[in-house]
Amino acid sequence: MDEPSGAPVRHLAALAAGIIAVSAVVWAPAGIVGDLVMLVVAVAALLFALEACRHPGPLRWTAFAGALLGGLVTIAAAGIFLVALARTLS
Numbered sequence: 001m002d003e004p005s006g007a008p009v010r011h012l013a014a015l016a017a018g019i020i021a022v023s024a025v026v027w028a029p030a031g032i033v034g035d036l037v038m039l040v041v042a043v044a045a046l047l048f049a050l051e052a053c054r055h056p057g058p059l060r061w062t063a064f065a066g067a068l069l070g071g072l073v074t075i076a077a078a079g080i081f082l083v084a085l086a087r088t089l090s
Contacts (some may be wrong), residue, residue, distance in 0.1 A: 007057035014045075014052035015062040018069030023047035025073060035084045038077040046070030 024041040028034035049067035053060065 005055070005057070007052075007055040008059045010052045010055060011057055011059040011061075011063040011066075014049035014066035016039050016071075017045035017048045018066035018073075021070050021073040025077065030067070032081070032084045032088055035077065035081040037079045039074070040075040042070055042077045 021042045021044075024038050028038045028041075046067060047070075049063055049070050052063035053067055055063075
């Protein structure tokens with residue numbers, strides 16, 4: 001018997017990771033540590049979602065949506081972190 005691949009669960013988890021990355025922007029603490037937390041969560045969500053996109057399945061679009069959210073948050077979090085780091089070092 002063939003066992004289920006678990007791809008739909010992985011795809012939904014990738015979407016959840018993207019949503020968690022967006023929520024980390026809202027609930028991260030203020031300061032450079034919070035900015036670093038936002039960046040780490042966003043990069044982890046992006047990498048997880050990109051890995052989930054490689055697996056075929058009926059819910060693959062949710063993994064693409066999670067990757068899109070993770071990518072957008074990564075770009076924003078990287079910019080915010082670089083500005084905070086520049087202000088700290090200057």
